Amino acid sequence: MHKNSHVVCLTGFKMSKPLNIFILGANRGIGLQLVKDIVATLNVNKLFATYRNEDQSKELLEYAASNPKVKTLQLDARDDSKFLEIAKKVEEEVQGQGLNLVINNAGVYTERPQRLESLTKETLLFHFEVNTVAPLLFTKAVLPLLETAANRNSTEQGINRAAIVNMSSTMGSIAENSSGGEYAYRSSKTALNMVNKSLSVDLKPKNILAVVLHPGWVITEMGGENALITVEESVRGMLNVISGLDDASNGKFYNYAGKELPW
Amino acid sequence: MHKNSHVVCLTGFKMSKPLNIFILGANRGIGLQLVKDIVATLNVNKLFATYRNEDQSKELLEYAASNPKVKTLQLDARDDSKFLEIAKKVEEEVQGQGLNLVINNAGVYTERPQRLESLTKETLLFHFEVNTVAPLLFTKAVLPLLETAANRNSTEQGINRAAIVNMSSTMGSIAENSSGGEYAYRSSKTALNMVNKSLSVDLKPKNILAVVLHPGWVITEMGGENALITVEESVRGMLNVISGLDDASNGKFYNYAGKELPW
Numbered sequence: 001m002h003k004n005s006h007v008v009c010l011t012g013f014k015m016s017k018p019l020n021i022f023i024l025g026a027n028r029g030i031g032l033q034l035v036k037d038i039v040a041t042l043n044v045n046k047l048f049a050t051y052r053n054e055d056q057s058k059e060l061l062e063y064a065a066s067n068p069k070v071k072t073l074q075l076d077a078r079d080d081s082k083f084l085e086i087a088k089k090v091e092e093e094v095q096g097q098g099l100n101l102v103i104n105n106a107g108v109y110t111e112r113p114q115r116l117e118s119l120t121k122e123t124l125l126f127h128f129e130v131n132t133v134a135p136l137l138f139t140k141a142v143l144p145l146l147e148t149a150a151n152r153n154s155t156e157q158g159i160n161r162a163a164i165v166n167m168s169s170t171m172g173s174i175a176e177n178s179s180g181g182e183y184a185y186r187s188s189k190t191a192l193n194m195v196n197k198s199l200s201v202d203l204k205p206k207n208i209l210a211v212v213l214h215p216g217w218v219i220t221e222m223g224g225e226n227a228l229i230t231v232e233e234s235v236r237g238m239l240n241v242i243s244g245l246d247d248a249s250n251g252k253f254y255n256y257a258g259k260e261l262p263w
Numbered sequence: 264m265h266k267n268s269h270v271v272c273l274t275g276f277k278m279s280k281p282l283n284i285f286i287l288g289a290n291r292g293i294g295l296q297l298v299k300d301i302v303a304t305l306n307v308n309k310l311f312a313t314y315r316n317e318d319q320s321k322e323l324l325e326y327a328a329s330n331p332k333v334k335t336l337q338l339d340a341r342d343d344s345k346f347l348e349i350a351k352k353v354e355e356e357v358q359g360q361g362l363n364l365v366i367n368n369a370g371v372y373t374e375r376p377q378r379l380e381s382l383t384k385e386t387l388l389f390h391f392e393v394n395t396v397a398p399l400l401f402t403k404a405v406l407p408l409l410e411t412a413a414n415r416n417s418t419e420q421g422i423n424r425a426a427i428v429n430m431s432s433t434m435g436s437i438a439e440n441s442s443g444g445e446y447a448y449r450s451s452k453t454a455l456n457m458v459n460k461s462l463s464v465d466l467k468p469k470n471i472l473a474v475v476l477h478p479g480w481v482i483t484e485m486g487g488e489n490a491l492i493t494v495e496e497s498v499r500g501m502l503n504v505i506s507g508l509d510d511a512s513n514g515k516f517y518n519y520a521g522k523e524l525p526w
Contacts, residue, residue: 080384115465116402116403116406116462116465117403119399119400119403121343121392121396121400124391124395124396124399124400125388125391125392125396128387128388128391128395128454129384129388132387132391132450132454133384133387133388136382136387136446137382137384137387139379140379140380140382143379172457174456174457174460174526175526177457177460177461177464178464179464180460180461180462180463180464180465181461181464181465182461183399183458183461186457186461187395187454187455187457187458187461188454190453190454190456190457191391191395191450191451191453191454191457192450193437193453194435194437194440194449194450194453194454195446195450197437197440197443198440198443198444198445198446198449198450199379199443200443201440201441201442201443201444202378202379202443202444262526263437263438263525263526
């Protein structure tokens with residue numbers, strides 16, 4: 001990320017093209033706030049936002065209805081057989097511009113607390129499927145769109161070119177795990193951190209960045225009411241981090257305040 | 264691990280009880296060599312060794328036939344419905360002594376190279392199931408046996424009391440991933456490292472240690488012929504590390520030479 005605020009300002013003067021952005025998992029909590037704040041603060045052409053169940057996505061659907069830049073798409077992140085169809089719909093909208101930013105935000109954390117005594121194979125594989133496999137296979141499906149954006153924009157690397165943001169958690173940091181338990185959630189996020197690291201290496205020659213973010217312990221349905229920060233604070237911080245991504249950020253793990261986290 | 268050789272010698276004089284040891288995945292390569300070297304170098308009461316297919320386990324079965332301390336058990340590591348039955352068989356043999364050491368060695372690394380373009384959900388979930396979920400659920404199933412051993416032996420922590428060794432790989436180190444790819448194998452081993460970390464925290468009050476080991480790049484069917492060390496060198500090194508485990512090793516990641524590895 002840019003350490004120097006002058007650099008951020010100068011980048012702003014380059015009048016980058018409007019961005020095409022995709023958020024996987026955006027019907028509530030952090031995903032929904034990302035939709036709103038991205039529209040409010042970034043130069044957006046189209047913002048694609050997925051939801052799983054229409055019933056639980058009223059706010060997103062209403063918001064999108066009054067914001068022509070926002071396109072909602074129904075998708076269960078586990079249903080990878082639909083990913084290419086989704087990529088095709090995006091292509092129809094962006095018409096050869098590609099995608100500049102893909103935020104894989106869909107995630108689960110169920111059967112809590114995840115103690116050793118109560119663990120099942122079903123719970124473990126469900127977390128790997130949603131939290132690790134889905135972001136990886138979705139990234140694979142939209143890779144041609146990221147490549148298109150990366151090739152059209154020959155500025156320095158960052159979201160004006162092409163970037164992938166995978167939503168992880170400090171719960172996935174092995175180094176910071178001092179309280180144990182939570183086997184399924186923790187290990188699926190740790191696995192996502194590794195997936196992101198391989199993506200960052202493999203996609204570097206294509207000028208596509210890949211980073212993992214920790215949103216903080218956020219007051220949402222997932223985070224619960226004892227959490228430490230509001231979803232607004234978390235998302236404001238993360239968008240600062242995302243906007244400042246550059247070559248040096250590739251493959252790294254940041255929290256919402258831009259602090260690099262240990263693996 | 265013991266840094267001071269005097270400590271190792273003094274521990275030796277305590278005349279520890281003969282050990283009961285379980286190796287999950289022992290029909291070939293590192294697992295088979297562990298069986299032979301453990302019998303040759305440690306004070307063993309019973310050594311349990313699992314194999315998946317009888318056809319591919321001739322050497323193990325022949326070796327066990329001439330070594331009354333070695334008990335072989337047929338088990339597919341994915342078949343967690345059999346784990347309690349296996350634990351019961353162990354209990355019948357060890358008669359209230361419990362298990363001092365469980366080595367989760369079963370693992371897969373298929374569909375190589377695991378490039379982004381060719382990845383499938385099936386390959387990814389298969390690796391998580393065998394490399395991450397199986398060692399965790401197997402540990403859960405034999406936990407009462409580890410607890411029994413830990414409670415019977417009030418010496419300092421280590422394999423004379425109770426320990427779990429999960430076979431990982433530097434391929435699972437996010438920090439050391441500079442070549443990318445290998446998504447399924449890498450992320451399943453990274454996830455195993457996290458699982459081990461939670462086990463090390465959760466089982467510490469029960470005096471059961473948990474560590475992850477990297478065997479080195481070993482000349483085996485999995486490692487291929489360009490590998491760097493022989494299976495004999497790898498196993499000799501790992502048994503040194505395993506024999507020296509103590510309170511300070513708990514939750515850590517070592518290679519076969521005893522060097523601590525980054526996450």
